Amino acid sequence: MRTFRRFLIVLVFLGIVLGGIFGYKFYQFGQMKEQMSQPQPPAEVSAAVATLQSWTPAIKSVGSVEAVNGIQVANEVPGVIQEIAFESGDMVKQGDVLIRLDSQIDEAALRTRRAEAQLAQQEFKRIENLLPRRAVSQSQFDEAKANYDAARARVNEAEAQLNKKVIRAPFDGKLGLRLVDQGEYIATGTPIVEINMLDPIYLDYTLSERNLPRVAQGYEVEATVAAVPEETFSGQVSAINTSVNPETRTVRIRATLDNPEGKLRPGMFATIMTRQPEDREVITLPRTAVSYNTYGDYVFLIEENDQGEKTVTRRSVTTGDVNNDRVAILSGLEEGDQVVSKGLLRLRAGQRVTIQEEAADSEQAAEASES
Template sequence: MRTASRFAIVIVVLVVVLGGIFGYTFYRFGKMQEQMSQPQPPAVIEATTAQRTSWIQAIKAVGSITAINGVEVANEVAGVVESVGFDSGDRVEKGDILLRMDTSTDEAALRTQRAEAQLAVQQFNRTSDLLPKRAVSQAQYDEAKANMEAARARVNEAEAQLQKKIIKAPFDGTLGLRLVDQGQYLAVGTPIVEINMLDPIYVDYTISEKELINVDVGHDVVATVAALPDEEFRGKVSAINSSVNPQTRTVRIRATLKNPEQALRPGMFATIQTVRPQERDVVTLPRTAISFNTYGDFVYVLKEKDDGQLVTERRSVETGGTRSGRVEVTNNLEAGEQVVATGLLRLRSGQPVEIKSEGNKNGSPDQQQSGESSGGEASN
């Protein structure tokens, strides 16, 4: 009996304890449901308005600076450097002597060839005098004439070989670093110095094949380089390649830039904007107001409900060019519509919001006379 009584007491205690635990849990769960059922306070956001403005049409691309004329001067014949007539970085004109090689052996060979040529001329003259008298045959006359012409050709060859020992500037330009020293033996094709024509100068770049229709010879070009980020170099499109690269579907463009201070050097990386003469009206937003992703770009448009509450509406849009932090919206958004300006990742469609401040993020629409286009595409 005592054992049964104790067991009953234990059961009662367990029921009381478990009942208390379950009751408290049920109470907490009810409170949580009550809190969750209450409407969430509106999210505080910053808003901006889609604006319509005029943009100069431009295509942004990247490319490289290239000299109009640029070569690495090398020797055609082997020899020893007798004298060097330039220093690194000199500006030279076409025909200036850069280097002389030892020519003593070539000069001796030239004297020998000239003496042989003189003898051949004398023999030909004697044969010519004897031919009318029939003292020599026509074959002897022809042989003497051929020997004379061959001797003269050997003289010309020796003179040309001698001239190759004098290295001259092939065009006006600026020299690079000197790569040889006086007294050095140069094998055929040894680099001596680099020479480049720097003003004007080329910039080569590529654009998408679909933009080919928007570019023509004579269009203005504005280029910038990392070494001089605050300086713009202006020029014009001078040539368009006659074919499209079948692997990349791009077209190579060449523009000629003014470079009077020779600040641009071959090999520099450049950002290029090809500017078309026409302006067009575009609808723009700050870059922060657009979510860019692989599934499509979108914005959160602000809509007012009947009770006056602002809510978000996720809307897919198509984007075009960019300029000074603003992006062109080409489809599905009208000028004057309000959108969320920042913090798009923490929002969802249909969410109540409250505007903290309204303004144009990243500045007003750019009114510059040149612009850029996102991803190298034109602001058509």
């Protein structure tokens, strides 16, 4: 009996506690419902107007600067460096001497070959004069001629070997750092100096296969590099690869740029804009007015309700190219539509808004200056 009474007391106590909790939650819910039923104050936003502008369509990409010709100069034959005829960073012309290797042995070998050739020539002429008088046989004449031809060939071989002791610039260009020293023995294929042709210069980059119909040889390109951020370099598309990379679904593009001052160097990272030949009219907005979303981009369109209040409606849009701080709107808006340019994260569809007049005025002034 006593156990039952204790159990009953516990049940009553628990009922009071739970009842109090549920009652407090019910009271909170009522307060929230009452607050939500009250009209919310309008949110302050900045506004922008969809503007029709004339744009030159462009495709943005990244790539790297490449030399038209660029190699590490190396030697074909081993030897000791007798003379270095350049300094690091020199500009050279094709055929300019870079280094000379010790060639005493080769010069002596050439003199020997020339003496042998001279002797073979004399023997050949003597037999040639005797042949009409039948003082020598045809086989002796043929053998003398073959010996003379072989001797001349050995002279040519010795001259070619001697010429390889002089390393020359293979093309016009700018030299890099000297990698060898005078008196040093260098084995075959030792790097001597880097040489690059800097004017003109190539710009290699890739574009998605979907952009392939939008690019062709002769299209203008503009490039910027971090080393010269205040300058834009112009050129033209000079070649388009004949195949698409099956792994990345991209195609390689090559542009040729003038580089008379040598500001562009091979290996530089570049940002490239490939421009199409004709302008077109597009509706544009500030980039801050567009909310980029995985499920589609959208803007908040500002409209006026029956009570004369400004409200916002979420409107899906299709975006295009970006030019400076403005983005092209391909569909979803018309010229003159007013949208929220700042404060998108605080908004929901149907919410009342007030436009910050100062921000709106400055935005319109900026648009007027652009047009």
